[in-house]
Amino acid sequence: MGSQGGFYQSKEFLDLVKSIGEARSKAEEDRIVLGEIETLKRRISEPDIPKRKMKEYIIRLVYVEMLGHDASFGYIHAVKMTHDNSLLVKRTGYLAVTLFLNEDHDLIILIVNTIQKDLTSDNYLVVCAALNAVCKLINEETIPAVLPLVVELLAHPKEAVRKKAIMALHRFYQKSPSSVSHLLSNFRKRLCDNDPGVMGATLCPLFELITIDVNSYKDLVMSFVSILKQVAERRLPKAYDYHQMPAPFIQIKLLKILALLGSGDKQASENMYAVVGDIFKKCDSSSNIGNAVLYECICCVSTIYSNPKLLEFAADAISRFLKSDSHNLKYMGIDALGRLIKISPEIAEQHQLAVIDCLEDPDDTLKRKTLELLYKMTKSTNVEVIVDRMIDYMININDNHYKTEIASRCVELAEQFAPSNQWFIQTMNKVFMHAGDLVNTKVAHNLMRLIAEGFGEDDDTDSQLRSSAVESYLHILGESKLPSVFLQVICWVLGEYGTADGKYSASYITGKLCDVAEAYSSDETVKAYAVTALTKIYAFEIAAGRKVDMLPECQSLMEEFLASHSTDLQQRAYELQAVIGLDAHAVESIMPSDANCEDIEVDKNLSFLTGYIQDSIENGAQPYIPENERSGMLKISNFRNQDHHETSAHSLRFEAYELPKQTVQSRIPLTSLASTEIVPVPEPIYVREIYQTTTVPSASSDAGSTELKLRLDGVQKKWGRQTHSPATSTSSSTSQKTDNGITQVDGSNTSNSRTLETYDSRKQQVEITPEKQKLAASLFGGSSKSEKKPATGHKISKPSSHIVERSHVRKSSLEIASEKKASIQPPPDLLDFGEPTVNSAAPSVDPFKELEGLLEPTTQVDSAENHGSTAAATKSPDIMGLYTETPAGIYNKDDSDILSGLSNPPVRNMLGGTRSMQVAQSSKGRNLKNSLEKDALVRQMGVTPSSPNPNLFKDLLG
């Protein structure tokens, strides 16, 4: 475009874009943008701006906002533009509002009316523009205002409108399922639309609906299968072909839907086998899109009721992915492997070396994917290697999000498969030390629970676990800086079990605890844990009838805490003081030893308060009004409930809210009570306050959650022994105990020697280092390479005969498949774009190679770095770097228009340098005229080729 016509904006705007393009630093860019904002602020509020001018201002606002600055002062003008009658202006207005406003913006209410009007317009382009805006801007509250209009548009004569109406309905469904629940049948109807585009768009909402409720759509299985069959047989118009594949995007969506429908349903799955198998055969695995469809086929096969033949196809495709040189394909292969091993675990062994290569690959993304695969195939035999690997990786990354995730995976695996207590404790120590405070507090509480409850085998092993924990923690305390969560665990364990086995004296343990409290004096939670641990140690001593001598440092610490600003610490210190003053009998009853696993019943009805309330009411207090009967109150913690409530109400409320009622008096006695006795009060506002003042050292951070009741799982008890309430069912699966004594005989352990041999012979020539073999052996049950070492022997327990058979079948089908593939000739180019100089599609080119070819060599100076430095001089290496990209080296040889990127002779001449001259002369651009025009134009505008980045002129599609 721009090439022939021009850019149709004022000089001013072009100058702005240009100066920003030439800005050498973020600061300079910001300065220019701020100047522009000032100009716009002034101009935009002038009276009687011509529409054309206004349109440009709005586009400039979009530009400013795109660069990360606030353009909210102009939003209202964009809104006004949508009211305009001219399509050109209206379209710009809609574009701007969809970019500016989120669905919860106040201005949206001003657009709804316009949208309503435009949805009924005679001009389908106006309707389309309005539908685009509907998808972005309409929120739960405004859905009813446009819903009937959108539904009407489902029958619009123009397919573009029907398609957008479908997408809009889909969006409504996502935002508020109840609002469109009566309209879902429309999606089914549109599935039979004459236009493939509408049908394709309908698959999006259907996919989502089926995800939520599979059973209501089982009747559509045959329809989907038949559509997929038709697509695969190229029955759709050729316009839907993409890189020689028939409508691949539609195929992928359909395969996703079939996977959902066929999951665990034998009958439905049987209907799909033929078509999925057919697609497996038809997919062109040399193109990227072909592989995308293949991958989706694998996903489908691994989800539906399994079929041996299809599994073979899938396994075959996976091995092709893994053997590929492309990192993308390896990544997909690893992912697909992770899906397939759930059904046929033996497949992983064939690829063990490929998996290990990926694990050691410098590409971080690939490595993570591989760790994910390992996580999925962990069993008791390889847990040690895998968790070690994961921890090693965890230590070396900075990405907190992923660190948290991998830490919790490590913990999960360790809890499930730990081979020994020793190992378990050590692993947990490593995780805590390296992931630090990123570890979820829940994980810490689980660990404490696990140590307290043991693995549940016998008391001996449990006490062994505790002693080894105590021992390792005492050792670790010597380390310089430990994360807070870990210290809490350590303090708790030392308090409970420090003196339990009699190995360490009370004074030794208390000394250590005092050290912790002193060393981490800024962390009140840790200090609180330490004090409580001290209390426990002394209590046990008193109960055992020994004389208690408080260490001098402990005494000084207590004095400090008794005067602490933290009421929590103070309270704990007083408790300690009180306990020390008691006799053995009294201590025995308030702190019985080893009672931390006992359940504590919580009286959620607070029946013990009934008498008190009765008295208060008799004395004239207001009775308590339950939350749901109150209205207009400030509801801090139940916003979600309220939102939900409004959803069902379905309409905008224009009347004012009621004034809050005076219910405060009735609650005052409750709070004062709460602060002394800490009673769970079913009143969200005050629950919050209580949490704040007492700083419960635990997972109390979610105190502001939406639940009204006090959450007690995982939270420390405030009175009696420090314990945790029993796990509720939701508090995670980690409470389950594993028989770690029994080696789990897994299907994947029974390695199939036949398959291995064939694999081996294939791979023989590749040299494999002993370390890798060893790693493979430990990961995959010891069967790497051709060596038949005893390690393999003991793990092959029962080579089941059917697997052997299967491997035969597999081999033969492999041959058939390869023969067939050879016979299928690639069909002629189906891209019918009508341009005589079709070249960018480059059908003969492997898009993957193309993709690699587009990337410049790493040796090139990263101009992002020298961007901030001085101008042309520093830029020159970058420019030279660009031209050193010799076509043959970087681009795929099949690519006929590789040189188009260099098809700007005038520019290059200006840039100077004999070398670039040569290149320019030898190049023949694929669209020289265009490029020339474009170049002339931009230079007219003052964008000279000396601008810092000659790449700007380079064709994106090389």
Next chain:
Amino acid sequence: MIHFVLLISRQGKVRLTKWYLPYSQKERTKVIRELGGVILSRGPKLCNFVDWRGFKVVYKRYASLYFCMCIDQDDNELEVLEIIHHFVEILDRYFGSVCELDLIFNFHKAYYILDELLLAGELQESSKKTVARLIAAQVFCLMEPCCFSGFTFQ
């Protein structure tokens, strides 16, 4: 679902952003900075996918311009890579050998095209011809001197 589309130049300059889920201006800036750092520093032979905050970002480099799309964990990365390519092909037809400069000066037109391709974070149209026809119709109606050399009506 596609959460957002970003076009960043190799210098880290933003060329186009489209957000399909609500992100505040502050979050947007942060996302762009974070992702720019990750993606621009990746070597050429590595995967075109990046793990990011529990989502996946698929990116592809064309000349000096990076096209990035953020997707859900269970989406098909290769497919998204092709959606990007599909978009670039359409841009190429529209601008006639599109280069970064076209997008810099005509970012609003790139937005119009993107609106015909993606809607509400999903691919709404996979036929280049249909997209081309719709854009041509708009250009025609808008009476803006057109630039549709590559598109023909058949």
